[in-house]
Amino acid sequence: MIDLSMIEWGDIAFATWETLVMTGVSLLFTILLGLPLGILLFVTASGQLLEQRGLYRVLSFIVNVLRSVPFLILLIVMIPVTVLLIGTSLGVEGAIPPLVVGTSPLFARLVENVLREVDRGVIEACQAMGIPTHRIIFGALLPEAMPGLIAATTVTAITLMSYAAMSGVIGGGGLGDLAIRFGYQRFQTEVMVITVALLVLLVQFIQLAGDRLVLRFSRK
Amino acid sequence: MIRIEQLNKTYRVDGREVSALTDVNLEIGKGEVFGIIGRSGAGKSTLLRSLNLLERPTSGRVLIDGEDITRFDSRRLHALRQRIGMIFQHFNLLNAKTVAGNIDWPLKCTGSLDAAQRAERVAELLALVGLTEHANKYPTQLSGGQKQRVGIARALANRPQLLLCDEATSALDPETTQSILRLLLDINRQFGLTIVLITHEMQVIRTLCDRVAVIDGGRIVESGKVVDVFLHPRHAVTRGMVAQSDPLTAAMLDPGHAFAKDKLRGTLVRLTYLGDVTYQPILSHLAAATPARFTILQGEVSSIKDLPFGQLLLEFEGSEDDISKVFAELDRFEIHHEVLQ
Numbered sequence A: 001m002i003d004l005s006m007i008e009w010g011d012i013a014f015a016t017w018e019t020l021v022m023t024g025v026s027l028l029f030t031i032l033l034g035l036p037l038g039i040l041l042f043v044t045a046s047g048q049l050l051e052q053r054g055l056y057r058v059l060s061f062i063v064n065v066l067r068s069v070p071f072l073i074l075l076i077v078m079i080p081v082t083v084l085l086i087g088t089s090l091g092v093e094g095a096i097p098p099l100v101v102g103t104s105p106l107f108a109r110l111v112e113n114v115l116r117e118v119d120r121g122v123i124e125a126c127q128a129m130g131i132p133t134h135r136i137i138f139g140a141l142l143p144e145a146m147p148g149l150i151a152a153t154t155v156t157a158i159t160l161m162s163y164a165a166m167s168g169v170i171g172g173g174g175l176g177d178l179a180i181r182f183g184y185q186r187f188q189t190e191v192m193v194i195t196v197a198l199l200v201l202l203v204q205f206i207q208l209a210g211d212r213l214v215l216r217f218s219r220k
Numbered sequence B: 001m002i003r004i005e006q007l008n009k010t011y012r013v014d015g016r017e018v019s020a021l022t023d024v025n026l027e028i029g030k031g032e033v034f035g036i037i038g039r040s041g042a043g044k045s046t047l048l049r050s051l052n053l054l055e056r057p058t059s060g061r062v063l064i065d066g067e068d069i070t071r072f073d074s075r076r077l078h079a080l081r082q083r084i085g086m087i088f089q090h091f092n093l094l095n096a097k098t099v100a101g102n103i104d105w106p107l108k109c110t111g112s113l114d115a116a117q118r119a120e121r122v123a124e125l126l127a128l129v130g131l132t133e134h135a136n137k138y139p140t141q142l143s144g145g146q147k148q149r150v151g152i153a154r155a156l157a158n159r160p161q162l163l164l165c166d167e168a169t170s171a172l173d174p175e176t177t178q179s180i181l182r183l184l185l186d187i188n189r190q191f192g193l194t195i196v197l198i199t200h201e202m203q204v205i206r207t208l209c210d211r212v213a214v215i216d217g218g219r220i221v222e223s224g225k226v227v228d229v230f231l232h233p234r235h236a237v238t239r240g241m242v243a244q245s246d247p248l249t250a251a252m253l254d255p256g257h258a259f260a261k262d263k264l265r266g267t268l269v270r271l272t273y274l275g276d277v278t279y280q281p282i283l284s285h286l287a288a289a290t291p292a293r294f295t296i297l298q299g300e301v302s303s304i305k306d307l308p309f310g311q312l313l314l315e316f317e318g319s320e321d322d323i324s325k326v327f328a329e330l331d332r333f334e335i336h337h338e339v340l341q
């Protein structure tokens, strides 16, 4: 029924590579943007280390707005911005800015929640020792939250991978693009099946690797 | 060393003011082990946490070595806190760091020692609390008592002059509690460290403290030397606490419940005494010196910290004259006596 003879395996390998690059690079920028944002959300919240209610409300509002825009809409809305930033809105590079903007707020929220789970007593013990706030954050809070942060990163990486596939709709590269051009527009069901199977495999792999890391960093 | 003057703390809960501390005045001397006891919600934690400003008082002063710490800026407050150790009911160790890492952490943040000196200090502290062979374990691999020992070592890392203990043994079994209390007592004696502890257990106060304050509803209702408060509790809360830890004392304070009234013929007297007199043959002396006859109804001879004490419930029979002779003899030995009925 499924005829594998007409499949261009080279194309598929290249598309897989592109998907991995899009996910990897976007993940890096998402962490660079979302981690500080998440920490800021946590420490400025009411009753926390550097309580700043006004700032918290503003950040929280921005995060909520970005998170309420459906990703497909964000992809389209971002096109002029992306062109301005890197000169094109197409291909692998073109997909990265909307991916980062789409997932950073999610990651920031996840980070905030993970940090809230850290035992207050531990932070308090550090304060009682006279340790300055920035050292508490980087020397105690983040290491204590490490398993949770890795789990949040795993969730974000998987979200990024599915968003990256979605960016194929507006001409981003990778497996999503392949699935749309061959599987959907040229009715090559085989290509569709294989890209989906590959995505499933990649997601499984990321989750597995993430779980392994979480286990390694858990001291429970 | 510590002076608390007119301390008040109110919390705002749903727009209403809730008073946690009211007009608290206390003085704690250098090298002293001072206990604060009270029921749940009495304000113990709030009071203790005012001593390093984890909780900021609403009004009043907290003087440490003559300086009002409520006026310190954040830099001075950090410096002060580095000289005050604190241990907690739930230990509050960093799970991501090893035992040695936990003890090293405050040293590292102070930055006054280099890596080699820090390693030496950590080894010293591990030996002090008896955890040398557990240096590379993580807190989750330790028992409660071991975790509290790490907490103590960490609190002592920067050689504080003051140690605050927030229910440090409440999460431990009785045997482990005793070993932790012994360790604290050793530290107090070895380094002359001032210890302020809060607890709801009279037993902890008896084992460790020199003086005690009883707190109820945010007010200090009674305070003094542990033996005095223990043998002569005045406030209902104190009596309740004593009764819970020591039913015998409770029965002697209120013998009406313990004995059948119709069987008692004479005068019921409770004797209490401290120190050397505990080793004197008082009863045989009384028997020889006065014609009054007596029956021992109840009694306890024990010690609080290192101070021996005794309390006896006696029933005296004899003429009024005989009884007053008994009292005169007791006064001569400096034995406290109170007629109960």
Ligand SMILES: Nc1ncnc2c1ncn2[C@@H]1O[C@H](COP(=O)(O)OP(=O)(O)OP(=O)(O)O)[C@@H](O)[C@H]1O
Binding pocket: B011, B012, B013, B018, B019, B020, B038, B039, B040, B041, B042, B043, B044, B045, B046, B047, B200
């Ligand atoms: N952050 C807070 N906000 C509002 N009320 C508080 C707060 N912390 C304490 N209280 C109130 O202050 C009072 C004293 O609390 P505190 O924690 O000092 O009691 P405690 O004697 O330590 O009790 P426990 O033995 O249960 O620990 C309580 O009535 C408590 O409800």
Ligand SMILES: [Mg+2]
Binding pocket: B044, B045, B046
């Ligand atoms: Mg408490």
